[in-house]
Amino acid sequence: MGWVEKLLSIDRRIIFLLVGAGVIVPLLLPVNLPVTVTPRVQAAYDAIDALPPGSRVLISMDYEPEIMAELMPMSIAVLRHCFRKHIQVVAMTLYPAGTGLGEHALDVASRAEGAVRNRDFVWLGYKSGFQVVMIGIGENLRGMYPVDFYGTPLDSIPMMRGVNTYAQLSMMINLSGSSAADYWIQFAQGRYHAPIVLGCTAVMATDYYPYLSSRQVLGLIGGMKGAAEYERLIDVFGDGRRGMDAQSLVHLIVVLLVVVGNAALFATRGGPGAPAARPGEAPPR
Amino acid sequence: MRRVPLLVTFLSGAAIASLFFIPHHKAQAVNSKLLEWTLVVYAFALILGSLSLWMSHAKKVKKRAEGWPYSMVTLVALLAIPGLGIWKGVGAGSPVGMIYDTVNAPLASSMFALLAFVIASAAFRAFRARSAEATLLLLTAIIMMIGRVSIGELISANLPGITEWLLDVPNLAAKRAIAIGVGLGAVSTALKIILGIERSYLGRS
Numbered sequence: 001m002g003w004v005e006k007l008l009s010i011d012r013r014i015i016f017l018l019v020g021a022g023v024i025v026p027l028l029l030p031v032n033l034p035v036t037v038t039p040r041v042q043a044a045y046d047a048i049d050a051l052p053p054g055s056r057v058l059i060s061m062d063y064e065p066e067i068m069a070e071l072m073p074m075s076i077a078v079l080r081h082c083f084r085k086h087i088q089v090v091a092m093t094l095y096p097a098g099t100g101l102g103e104h105a106l107d108v109a110s111r112a113e114g115a116v117r118n119r120d121f122v123w124l125g126y127k128s129g130f131q132v133v134m135i136g137i138g139e140n141l142r143g144m145y146p147v148d149f150y151g152t153p154l155d156s157i158p159m160m161r162g163v164n165t166y167a168q169l170s171m172m173i174n175l176s177g178s179s180a181a182d183y184w185i186q187f188a189q190g191r192y193h194a195p196i197v198l199g200c201t202a203v204m205a206t207d208y209y210p211y212l213s214s215r216q217v218l219g220l221i222g223g224m225k226g227a228a229e230y231e232r233l234i235d236v237f238g239d240g241r242r243g244m245d246a247q248s249l250v251h252l253i254v255v256l257l258v259v260v261g262n263a264a265l266f267a268t269r270g271g272p273g274a275p276a277a278r279p280g281e282a283p284p285r
Numbered sequence: 286m287r288r289v290p291l292l293v294t295f296l297s298g299a300a301i302a303s304l305f306f307i308p309h310h311k312a313q314a315v316n317s318k319l320l321e322w323t324l325v326v327y328a329f330a331l332i333l334g335s336l337s338l339w340m341s342h343a344k345k346v347k348k349r350a351e352g353w354p355y356s357m358v359t360l361v362a363l364l365a366i367p368g369l370g371i372w373k374g375v376g377a378g379s380p381v382g383m384i385y386d387t388v389n390a391p392l393a394s395s396m397f398a399l400l401a402f403v404i405a406s407a408a409f410r411a412f413r414a415r416s417a418e419a420t421l422l423l424l425t426a427i428i429m430m431i432g433r434v435s436i437g438e439l440i441s442a443n444l445p446g447i448t449e450w451l452l453d454v455p456n457l458a459a460k461r462a463i464a465i466g467v468g469l470g471a472v473s474t475a476l477k478i479i480l481g482i483e484r485s486y487l488g489r490s
Contacts, residue, residue, distance in 0.1 A: 012406045019405045033435030036445055065393035097393070100385050103377055128327060132320045139310070139317055150376070191305070202433075209457045210464055225433060248436035250401060255427050257409040262423070265413060 007264045015257065022253045026245035032237070033245050040212060041229040044197045044219025047171065048078070053086035055170040056163055058137070058194075060184065061105060063177035064097040067201055072105060073240035074199045074227035075175050079109035079121075081234050088159045089121040090169065092145075094133060094180050099126045103149070118148075118157045125149030130180055134187035138166055166194040175199040175221075181208065189216050199226065291481045298479035339363060425451065 037045075051057070059078065063071045082089050093102045106123055115121055124145045127133045136144035141164045147153050154160045162168055172194040174184040181198055185208075188194040195218055198208055202223025211217040221230055224247055227240030297319070304316040342356035342363075350356075369380045376382055414420040431437040432448035477483035 010409075015406045015409055016402045019402050023401070034438055035435055036438055038445075038449065065390035066397035068390070068394060069398070097385070097389060099375070100377070100382060100390065129320070129324050132317070132324060135313070135317050135320060139313055191308075206452060206456050206460060209452065210461050213457065228435075244435050248434040250405070251430045251434045252436055254405050254408050255430050257405060258412045258423065258427065261409045261412070262414050 002268075004264045004267045007260065008268070018253050018257075019250055022249040023246045026249050027242060030242050030245050032241065033248055035225075035228045035232045035241060035244060037229045037233060038226075040220040040222065041226050041233070042219075043212075044199070044221050045081070045230060045233045047195065047197050047218040048081055048087070048173070049085065051085065051087050051170050054088070056088045056090060056159070056168065057082060057171045057173055058166070058169045059089055059091045059173045059175065060094060060180070061091065061098055061102040061175045062094045062180040063101065063175065064095050065101065067177040068101055069239075069243065070201050070224045070227065071175050071177055071199065072101060073224065073238050073243065074221050074230060075102070075105040076109050076112075076238060077227055077230040077234060077236065077240060078173060078175065078199065078221070079105060080113050080236065081230070083109060083113035083115040083120055084234070086120075087170075090124065090160070090163065091121060092124040092133075093126050094128075094130055095178075096126050096128070099149070118152065119159060122154075122157055122160060123149045130183045131187060134183055135191070138187065138192040140164060166192040169194065171195045171197060171218075173197045173199070177201050177204070185211055185216055197221075202226075287487070290487060291484070295479055295481065298475065302475075302479070335363065 048057075059075075059082075061071070061075050079089060079091075089106075091102055091106055093099055102125075103123060106117075106121060109115065110117070110121065117123070125148070127144065133144055142154055145154060148157065166172065166188060172184060172188045174181050174188075174196060176184070176198070177200065181200055181204070184196060185198075189196045196216070197219045198211075198217045199221035200208065200223075202225060205220060205222030205226070208217055208220055212220050221227065224240055224243045227238075228244040229240075231238045231240045301316065301319060304312050304319075307313075339360065342359045344350075345356040346353050346360065366381060366384060369384075373379045373381065412423060412426070414423050428444065429448055429451065431440060432444035437444040437448070474483065478486065
Protein backbone atom coordinates (compact mmCIF):
# COMPACT_ATOMS: atom_id res chain seq x y z
CA MET A 1 0.00 0.00 0.00
CA GLY A 2 1.47 3.35 -1.10
CA TRP A 3 1.44 6.50 1.01
CA VAL A 4 -1.58 7.86 -0.87
CA GLU A 5 -3.67 4.78 -0.10
CA LYS A 6 -2.52 4.91 3.49
CA LEU A 7 -3.58 8.54 3.65
CA LEU A 8 -7.00 7.78 2.18
CA SER A 9 -7.61 5.00 4.69
CA ILE A 10 -6.41 7.04 7.65
CA ASP A 11 -7.89 5.98 10.98
CA ARG A 12 -10.82 8.28 11.69
CA ARG A 13 -9.73 8.52 15.33
CA ILE A 14 -6.74 10.55 14.11
CA ILE A 15 -9.22 12.99 12.53
CA PHE A 16 -11.18 13.09 15.77
CA LEU A 17 -7.97 13.83 17.69
CA LEU A 18 -7.10 16.64 15.27
CA VAL A 19 -10.55 18.20 15.66
CA GLY A 20 -10.44 17.73 19.44
CA ALA A 21 -7.07 19.47 19.64
CA GLY A 22 -8.35 22.19 17.29
CA VAL A 23 -11.18 22.93 19.71
CA ILE A 24 -9.38 22.54 23.04
CA VAL A 25 -6.04 24.28 22.41
CA PRO A 26 -7.44 27.69 21.32
CA LEU A 27 -9.93 27.61 24.20
CA LEU A 28 -7.10 27.04 26.69
CA LEU A 29 -4.69 29.41 24.96
CA PRO A 30 -6.82 32.12 23.29
CA VAL A 31 -5.05 34.10 20.58
CA ASN A 32 -7.85 36.64 20.06
CA LEU A 33 -8.01 36.48 16.27
CA PRO A 34 -9.41 39.61 14.58
CA VAL A 35 -13.18 39.82 14.13
CA THR A 36 -14.58 41.96 11.33
CA VAL A 37 -18.08 43.29 11.94
CA THR A 38 -20.45 42.47 9.07
CA PRO A 39 -23.20 44.91 7.98
CA ARG A 40 -25.96 42.64 9.32
CA VAL A 41 -24.58 42.55 12.88
CA GLN A 42 -23.75 46.27 12.70
CA ALA A 43 -27.38 46.90 11.71
CA ALA A 44 -28.60 44.87 14.72
CA TYR A 45 -26.29 46.79 17.03
CA ASP A 46 -27.28 50.16 15.55
CA ALA A 47 -31.00 49.38 15.86
CA ILE A 48 -30.66 48.56 19.56
CA ASP A 49 -28.17 51.34 20.20
CA ALA A 50 -30.55 53.91 18.70
CA LEU A 51 -33.21 53.18 21.34
CA PRO A 52 -33.38 55.92 23.97
CA PRO A 53 -32.67 55.02 27.63
CA GLY A 54 -35.83 53.86 29.37
CA SER A 55 -37.15 52.08 26.26
CA ARG A 56 -38.54 48.61 26.78
CA VAL A 57 -37.71 45.64 24.56
CA LEU A 58 -39.05 42.11 24.43
CA ILE A 59 -36.35 39.44 24.16
CA SER A 60 -37.38 35.87 23.46
CA MET A 61 -34.57 33.35 23.92
CA ASP A 62 -35.98 30.41 22.03
CA TYR A 63 -33.29 27.76 22.21
CA GLU A 64 -32.28 24.66 24.11
CA PRO A 65 -28.90 23.38 25.39
CA GLU A 66 -27.77 21.76 22.14
CA ILE A 67 -27.23 25.14 20.49
CA MET A 68 -26.33 27.16 23.54
CA ALA A 69 -22.70 27.36 22.36
CA GLU A 70 -23.86 29.70 19.59
CA LEU A 71 -26.81 31.47 21.16
CA MET A 72 -25.77 31.91 24.78
CA PRO A 73 -22.84 34.29 24.02
CA MET A 74 -25.18 36.21 21.70
CA SER A 75 -27.87 36.45 24.38
CA ILE A 76 -25.40 37.68 27.00
CA ALA A 77 -23.91 40.25 24.59
CA VAL A 78 -27.32 41.63 23.55
CA LEU A 79 -28.55 41.74 27.16
CA ARG A 80 -25.38 43.50 28.29
CA HIS A 81 -25.82 46.06 25.54
CA CYS A 82 -29.43 46.69 26.61
CA PHE A 83 -28.53 47.00 30.30
CA ARG A 84 -25.60 49.29 29.52
CA LYS A 85 -27.95 51.54 27.52
CA HIS A 86 -30.55 51.46 30.35
CA ILE A 87 -33.02 49.71 28.08
CA GLN A 88 -35.50 47.69 30.11
CA VAL A 89 -35.83 44.05 29.08
CA VAL A 90 -38.92 41.85 29.14
CA ALA A 91 -37.43 38.37 28.62
CA MET A 92 -39.15 35.08 27.85
CA THR A 93 -38.67 31.71 26.11
CA LEU A 94 -40.91 29.50 24.01
CA TYR A 95 -38.94 26.34 24.84
CA PRO A 96 -39.32 24.40 28.11
CA ALA A 97 -35.60 23.58 28.24
CA GLY A 98 -34.81 27.21 27.46
CA THR A 99 -35.98 28.34 30.88
CA GLY A 100 -32.69 27.56 32.63
CA LEU A 101 -30.67 29.06 29.78
CA GLY A 102 -32.60 32.32 29.64
CA GLU A 103 -32.36 32.70 33.40
CA HIS A 104 -28.61 32.04 33.24
CA ALA A 105 -28.07 34.59 30.45
CA LEU A 106 -29.98 37.22 32.44
CA ASP A 107 -28.01 36.37 35.56
CA VAL A 108 -24.61 36.70 33.85
CA ALA A 109 -25.51 39.91 31.96
CA SER A 110 -27.18 41.59 34.92
CA ARG A 111 -24.24 40.84 37.24
CA ALA A 112 -21.81 42.21 34.66
CA GLU A 113 -23.75 45.43 34.11
CA GLY A 114 -25.28 45.88 37.57
CA ALA A 115 -28.85 45.43 36.37
CA VAL A 116 -31.56 44.58 38.88
CA ARG A 117 -34.50 42.21 38.41
CA ASN A 118 -37.90 43.90 38.19
CA ARG A 119 -36.22 47.28 37.79
CA ASP A 120 -34.14 46.67 34.65
CA PHE A 121 -35.54 43.36 33.50
CA VAL A 122 -38.40 40.93 33.96
CA TRP A 123 -38.12 37.19 33.38
CA LEU A 124 -41.43 35.74 32.20
CA GLY A 125 -40.07 32.21 31.71
CA TYR A 126 -41.61 29.58 29.45
CA LYS A 127 -45.04 29.52 27.88
CA SER A 128 -46.14 26.88 25.39
CA GLY A 129 -47.73 27.53 22.00
CA PHE A 130 -45.74 29.66 19.58
CA GLN A 131 -48.48 31.54 17.72
CA VAL A 132 -50.81 31.66 20.71
CA VAL A 133 -48.19 33.45 22.81
CA MET A 134 -47.20 35.83 20.01
CA ILE A 135 -50.79 36.84 19.27
CA GLY A 136 -51.54 36.88 23.01
CA ILE A 137 -48.79 39.47 23.57
CA GLY A 138 -50.18 41.48 20.66
CA GLU A 139 -53.63 41.56 22.26
CA ASN A 140 -53.09 41.42 26.02
CA LEU A 141 -49.75 40.55 27.58
CA ARG A 142 -51.24 40.18 31.06
CA GLY A 143 -53.79 37.68 29.77
CA MET A 144 -50.88 35.53 28.64
CA TYR A 145 -48.55 36.28 31.57
CA PRO A 146 -50.43 37.42 34.68
CA VAL A 147 -47.28 36.72 36.75
CA ASP A 148 -43.56 36.51 36.00
CA PHE A 149 -41.47 33.32 36.28
CA TYR A 150 -41.13 33.78 40.05
CA GLY A 151 -44.86 34.29 40.61
CA THR A 152 -44.77 38.09 41.01
CA PRO A 153 -47.88 39.70 39.47
CA LEU A 154 -46.88 41.87 36.52
CA ASP A 155 -49.02 44.71 37.88
CA SER A 156 -46.78 44.93 40.93
CA ILE A 157 -43.57 45.24 38.87
CA PRO A 158 -42.80 48.95 38.31
CA MET A 159 -41.11 48.57 34.91
CA MET A 160 -44.16 46.70 33.56
CA ARG A 161 -46.47 49.63 34.28
CA GLY A 162 -48.30 50.52 31.07
CA VAL A 163 -46.82 47.61 29.08
CA ASN A 164 -49.49 45.35 27.69
CA THR A 165 -48.91 44.87 23.94
CA TYR A 166 -46.17 45.22 21.34
CA ALA A 167 -47.23 48.86 20.95
CA GLN A 168 -45.62 49.70 24.32
CA LEU A 169 -42.44 47.81 23.47
CA SER A 170 -39.86 49.57 21.32
CA MET A 171 -38.50 46.39 19.78
CA MET A 172 -38.77 42.62 19.68
CA ILE A 173 -35.46 40.73 19.75
CA ASN A 174 -35.65 37.05 18.95
CA LEU A 175 -32.64 34.84 19.67
CA SER A 176 -33.70 31.57 18.18
CA GLY A 177 -32.46 28.19 17.06
CA SER A 178 -35.69 27.10 15.44
CA SER A 179 -38.70 28.04 13.34
CA ALA A 180 -39.82 30.31 16.19
CA ALA A 181 -38.06 33.10 14.29
CA ASP A 182 -40.40 32.60 11.30
CA TYR A 183 -43.42 32.94 13.56
CA TRP A 184 -42.07 36.05 15.27
CA ILE A 185 -41.60 37.66 11.85
CA GLN A 186 -45.04 36.50 10.71
CA PHE A 187 -46.94 37.60 13.81
CA ALA A 188 -45.00 40.20 15.82
CA GLN A 189 -43.73 42.02 12.73
CA GLY A 190 -46.25 41.09 10.04
CA ARG A 191 -49.39 41.51 12.09
CA TYR A 192 -48.41 43.89 14.89
CA HIS A 193 -45.62 45.79 13.08
CA ALA A 194 -43.12 45.36 15.92
CA PRO A 195 -39.55 46.18 14.81
CA ILE A 196 -37.56 42.94 14.97
CA VAL A 197 -33.90 42.14 15.45
CA LEU A 198 -33.01 38.52 14.96
CA GLY A 199 -30.24 36.29 16.30
CA CYS A 200 -29.97 32.70 15.15
CA THR A 201 -27.57 29.83 14.51
CA ALA A 202 -25.08 30.15 11.65
CA VAL A 203 -26.86 27.39 9.73
CA MET A 204 -30.17 29.24 9.92
CA ALA A 205 -28.85 32.72 9.18
CA THR A 206 -29.06 32.56 5.39
CA ASP A 207 -32.78 31.72 5.61
CA TYR A 208 -33.43 35.19 7.01
CA TYR A 209 -31.44 37.28 4.54
CA PRO A 210 -34.56 37.96 2.41
CA TYR A 211 -36.33 39.41 5.48
CA LEU A 212 -33.33 41.61 6.13
CA SER A 213 -33.28 43.03 2.63
CA SER A 214 -37.06 43.64 2.80
CA ARG A 215 -36.51 45.48 6.14
CA GLN A 216 -38.88 43.11 7.96
CA VAL A 217 -35.87 42.31 10.14
CA LEU A 218 -33.70 45.27 11.16
CA GLY A 219 -30.54 43.32 11.92
CA LEU A 220 -29.29 39.76 11.99
CA ILE A 221 -26.76 38.15 14.33
CA GLY A 222 -25.75 34.78 12.90
CA GLY A 223 -24.06 32.07 14.95
CA MET A 224 -20.95 32.34 17.07
CA LYS A 225 -19.38 34.65 14.49
CA GLY A 226 -22.28 37.05 14.92
CA ALA A 227 -21.94 36.81 18.70
CA ALA A 228 -18.20 37.53 18.43
CA GLU A 229 -18.92 40.56 16.24
CA TYR A 230 -21.49 41.83 18.73
CA GLU A 231 -19.03 41.34 21.59
CA ARG A 232 -16.49 43.38 19.65
CA LEU A 233 -19.04 46.15 19.15
CA ILE A 234 -19.78 46.34 22.87
CA ASP A 235 -16.08 45.90 23.65
CA VAL A 236 -16.34 42.66 25.60
CA PHE A 237 -14.13 39.56 25.28
CA GLY A 238 -16.68 36.85 25.92
CA ASP A 239 -17.39 33.27 24.90
CA GLY A 240 -18.21 34.34 21.33
CA ARG A 241 -14.76 35.77 20.64
CA ARG A 242 -13.08 32.98 22.60
CA GLY A 243 -15.06 30.42 20.59
CA MET A 244 -14.14 31.99 17.26
CA ASP A 245 -10.48 31.05 17.77
CA ALA A 246 -11.50 27.41 18.11
CA GLN A 247 -14.01 27.61 15.26
CA SER A 248 -11.38 29.17 12.98
CA LEU A 249 -8.89 26.40 13.65
CA VAL A 250 -11.48 23.62 13.22
CA HIS A 251 -12.68 25.14 9.92
CA LEU A 252 -9.07 25.24 8.77
CA ILE A 253 -8.57 21.58 9.76
CA VAL A 254 -11.71 20.52 7.87
CA VAL A 255 -10.64 22.46 4.76
CA LEU A 256 -7.16 20.91 4.90
CA LEU A 257 -8.67 17.46 5.28
CA VAL A 258 -10.91 18.03 2.24
CA VAL A 259 -8.00 19.35 0.17
CA VAL A 260 -5.70 16.50 1.22
CA GLY A 261 -8.43 13.93 0.57
CA ASN A 262 -9.07 15.25 -2.94
CA ALA A 263 -5.38 15.60 -3.75
CA ALA A 264 -4.74 12.02 -2.65
CA LEU A 265 -7.66 10.80 -4.72
CA PHE A 266 -6.41 12.61 -7.81
CA ALA A 267 -3.00 11.10 -7.27
CA THR A 268 -4.44 7.57 -7.29
CA ARG A 269 -7.24 7.94 -9.86
CA GLY A 270 -6.05 10.69 -12.17
CA GLY A 271 -8.34 13.70 -11.94
CA PRO A 272 -11.86 15.05 -11.58
CA GLY A 273 -13.43 12.58 -14.02
CA ALA A 274 -12.45 9.62 -11.87
CA PRO A 275 -15.10 7.74 -9.88
CA ALA A 276 -15.82 9.12 -6.45
CA ALA A 277 -14.44 7.56 -3.31
CA ARG A 278 -17.19 5.97 -1.28
CA PRO A 279 -17.11 5.22 2.38
CA GLY A 280 -16.76 1.51 1.60
CA GLU A 281 -13.59 2.10 -0.40
CA ALA A 282 -11.71 3.60 2.48
CA PRO A 283 -13.24 1.99 5.52
CA PRO A 284 -12.41 3.47 8.87
CA ARG A 285 -10.34 1.18 11.02
CA MET B 286 -71.05 11.55 8.87
CA ARG B 287 -67.96 11.75 6.69
CA ARG B 288 -68.95 15.28 5.74
CA VAL B 289 -68.74 16.55 9.33
CA PRO B 290 -64.90 16.62 9.58
CA LEU B 291 -64.76 18.16 6.11
CA LEU B 292 -67.15 20.89 7.24
CA VAL B 293 -65.18 21.51 10.46
CA THR B 294 -61.96 21.73 8.43
CA PHE B 295 -63.52 24.14 5.95
CA LEU B 296 -64.98 26.41 8.63
CA SER B 297 -61.83 26.43 10.79
CA GLY B 298 -59.47 26.93 7.85
CA ALA B 299 -61.59 29.66 6.26
CA ALA B 300 -62.07 31.43 9.61
CA ILE B 301 -58.38 31.40 10.58
CA ALA B 302 -57.28 32.51 7.10
CA SER B 303 -59.83 35.34 7.03
CA LEU B 304 -59.10 36.51 10.58
CA PHE B 305 -55.44 37.02 9.74
CA PHE B 306 -56.44 39.87 7.43
CA ILE B 307 -58.97 41.50 9.79
CA PRO B 308 -57.09 43.76 12.23
CA HIS B 309 -60.18 44.64 14.33
CA HIS B 310 -59.57 43.73 17.97
CA LYS B 311 -62.76 41.66 18.22
CA ALA B 312 -61.68 39.57 15.24
CA GLN B 313 -58.25 39.17 16.79
CA ALA B 314 -59.81 38.11 20.10
CA VAL B 315 -61.72 35.37 18.25
CA ASN B 316 -58.52 34.40 16.46
CA SER B 317 -56.63 34.20 19.78
CA LYS B 318 -59.37 32.04 21.25
CA LEU B 319 -59.27 29.68 18.27
CA LEU B 320 -55.49 29.42 18.52
CA GLU B 321 -55.72 28.83 22.28
CA TRP B 322 -57.70 25.72 21.48
CA THR B 323 -54.57 24.32 19.85
CA LEU B 324 -53.09 24.20 23.38
CA VAL B 325 -55.80 21.69 24.27
CA VAL B 326 -54.70 19.60 21.30
CA TYR B 327 -51.05 19.91 22.45
CA ALA B 328 -52.06 18.78 25.94
CA PHE B 329 -53.83 15.69 24.63
CA ALA B 330 -50.91 14.95 22.31
CA LEU B 331 -48.57 15.16 25.32
CA ILE B 332 -50.66 12.66 27.27
CA LEU B 333 -50.87 10.36 24.26
CA GLY B 334 -47.12 10.69 23.61
CA SER B 335 -46.24 9.96 27.25
CA LEU B 336 -48.50 6.90 27.31
CA SER B 337 -47.04 5.64 24.06
CA LEU B 338 -43.48 6.17 25.37
CA TRP B 339 -44.35 4.34 28.59
CA MET B 340 -45.94 1.37 26.82
CA SER B 341 -43.13 1.03 24.29
CA HIS B 342 -40.35 1.06 26.90
CA ALA B 343 -42.27 -0.97 29.49
CA LYS B 344 -42.64 -3.70 26.86
CA LYS B 345 -38.88 -3.71 26.28
CA VAL B 346 -38.15 -3.96 30.00
CA LYS B 347 -40.69 -6.75 30.46
CA LYS B 348 -39.21 -8.79 27.61
CA ARG B 349 -35.62 -7.96 28.61
CA ALA B 350 -35.10 -6.86 25.00
CA GLU B 351 -31.74 -5.53 23.81
CA GLY B 352 -30.93 -2.24 25.54
CA TRP B 353 -33.63 -2.70 28.20
CA PRO B 354 -31.62 -0.95 30.93
CA TYR B 355 -31.81 2.25 28.84
CA SER B 356 -35.57 1.80 28.66
CA MET B 357 -35.61 1.47 32.44
CA VAL B 358 -33.76 4.80 32.74
CA THR B 359 -36.36 6.38 30.43
CA LEU B 360 -39.24 5.02 32.53
CA VAL B 361 -37.70 6.17 35.81
CA ALA B 362 -37.03 9.64 34.35
CA LEU B 363 -40.54 9.81 32.93
CA LEU B 364 -41.98 9.27 36.40
CA ALA B 365 -39.40 10.94 38.62
CA ILE B 366 -38.83 14.27 36.86
CA PRO B 367 -42.47 15.35 36.51
CA GLY B 368 -43.03 14.06 40.07
CA LEU B 369 -40.14 16.13 41.43
CA GLY B 370 -41.32 19.13 39.42
CA ILE B 371 -44.80 18.94 40.93
CA TRP B 372 -43.44 18.32 44.44
CA LYS B 373 -40.48 20.72 44.62
CA GLY B 374 -41.03 23.15 41.73
CA VAL B 375 -38.93 23.74 38.64
CA GLY B 376 -36.98 26.94 39.42
CA ALA B 377 -33.22 27.37 39.79
CA GLY B 378 -31.91 25.37 42.75
CA SER B 379 -34.83 22.91 42.71
CA PRO B 380 -34.08 19.19 42.08
CA VAL B 381 -35.47 19.52 38.54
CA GLY B 382 -33.30 22.60 37.98
CA MET B 383 -30.25 20.68 39.19
CA ILE B 384 -31.03 17.69 36.96
CA TYR B 385 -31.44 20.11 34.07
CA ASP B 386 -28.12 21.86 34.75
CA THR B 387 -26.05 18.76 35.47
CA VAL B 388 -27.61 16.16 33.15
CA ASN B 389 -29.82 17.60 30.44
CA ALA B 390 -27.76 20.62 29.39
CA PRO B 391 -24.34 18.86 29.23
CA LEU B 392 -25.77 15.79 27.46
CA ALA B 393 -27.68 17.80 24.86
CA SER B 394 -24.64 20.02 24.20
CA SER B 395 -22.34 17.00 23.93
CA MET B 396 -24.60 15.26 21.42
CA PHE B 397 -24.56 18.33 19.21
CA ALA B 398 -20.81 18.86 19.69
CA LEU B 399 -20.15 15.38 18.30
CA LEU B 400 -21.28 16.72 14.93
CA ALA B 401 -17.96 18.54 14.52
CA PHE B 402 -16.07 15.25 14.67
CA VAL B 403 -18.47 13.39 12.40
CA ILE B 404 -18.54 16.20 9.84
CA ALA B 405 -14.73 16.43 9.76
CA SER B 406 -14.41 12.69 9.20
CA ALA B 407 -17.22 12.60 6.60
CA ALA B 408 -15.81 15.62 4.75
CA PHE B 409 -12.41 13.93 4.45
CA ARG B 410 -13.91 10.73 3.04
CA ALA B 411 -16.85 11.87 0.97
CA PHE B 412 -16.45 15.53 -0.09
CA ARG B 413 -14.94 14.90 -3.52
CA ALA B 414 -14.60 16.97 -6.68
CA ARG B 415 -16.22 14.24 -8.77
CA SER B 416 -17.84 16.53 -11.37
CA ALA B 417 -17.89 20.19 -12.41
CA GLU B 418 -20.91 20.86 -10.12
CA ALA B 419 -19.31 19.06 -7.19
CA THR B 420 -16.08 21.00 -7.75
CA LEU B 421 -18.01 24.28 -7.72
CA LEU B 422 -19.75 23.26 -4.50
CA LEU B 423 -16.47 22.21 -2.94
CA LEU B 424 -14.72 25.47 -3.84
CA THR B 425 -17.64 27.53 -2.54
CA ALA B 426 -17.68 25.53 0.68
CA ILE B 427 -13.95 26.06 1.16
CA ILE B 428 -14.25 29.82 0.57
CA MET B 429 -17.20 30.03 2.97
CA MET B 430 -15.57 27.91 5.67
CA ILE B 431 -12.40 29.97 5.64
CA GLY B 432 -13.88 33.36 4.79
CA ARG B 433 -16.54 33.31 7.50
CA VAL B 434 -14.11 32.78 10.38
CA SER B 435 -11.48 35.08 11.83
CA ILE B 436 -8.54 33.22 10.32
CA GLY B 437 -9.87 33.95 6.82
CA GLU B 438 -8.94 37.62 7.17
CA LEU B 439 -5.38 36.69 8.02
CA ILE B 440 -5.13 34.46 4.94
CA SER B 441 -6.55 37.09 2.56
CA ALA B 442 -8.19 40.45 3.19
CA ASN B 443 -10.50 39.78 0.21
CA LEU B 444 -12.00 36.56 1.58
CA PRO B 445 -14.66 38.14 3.87
CA GLY B 446 -15.79 40.33 0.94
CA ILE B 447 -16.12 37.31 -1.34
CA THR B 448 -18.16 35.43 1.25
CA GLU B 449 -20.42 38.48 1.71
CA TRP B 450 -21.01 38.57 -2.05
CA LEU B 451 -21.78 34.83 -2.11
CA LEU B 452 -24.30 35.31 0.69
CA ASP B 453 -25.86 38.50 -0.62
CA VAL B 454 -26.20 37.60 -4.29
CA PRO B 455 -26.41 33.89 -5.26
CA ASN B 456 -27.57 32.76 -1.82
CA LEU B 457 -30.19 35.47 -1.44
CA ALA B 458 -31.57 34.88 -4.94
CA ALA B 459 -31.87 31.14 -4.30
CA LYS B 460 -33.41 31.67 -0.86
CA ARG B 461 -36.02 34.04 -2.27
CA ALA B 462 -36.90 31.58 -5.02
CA ILE B 463 -37.23 28.75 -2.48
CA ALA B 464 -39.30 30.92 -0.11
CA ILE B 465 -41.70 31.92 -2.88
CA GLY B 466 -41.97 28.30 -4.06
CA VAL B 467 -42.59 27.00 -0.54
CA GLY B 468 -45.14 29.77 0.10
CA LEU B 469 -47.10 29.01 -3.06
CA GLY B 470 -46.94 25.28 -2.33
CA ALA B 471 -48.22 25.82 1.22
CA VAL B 472 -51.10 28.01 0.00
CA SER B 473 -52.04 25.44 -2.63
CA THR B 474 -51.94 22.52 -0.14
CA ALA B 475 -53.90 24.52 2.45
CA LEU B 476 -56.57 25.41 -0.12
CA LYS B 477 -56.85 21.77 -1.19
CA ILE B 478 -57.39 20.71 2.44
CA ILE B 479 -59.82 23.54 3.26
CA LEU B 480 -61.87 22.87 0.13
CA GLY B 481 -61.94 19.13 0.76
CA ILE B 482 -59.96 18.19 -2.35
CA GLU B 483 -57.15 16.66 -0.29
CA ARG B 484 -58.69 14.19 2.18
CA SER B 485 -55.84 11.88 3.14
CA TYR B 486 -55.86 13.29 6.71
CA LEU B 487 -59.22 11.53 7.19
CA GLY B 488 -57.40 8.20 7.04
CA ARG B 489 -58.59 7.07 3.61
CA SER B 490 -57.85 8.39 0.14
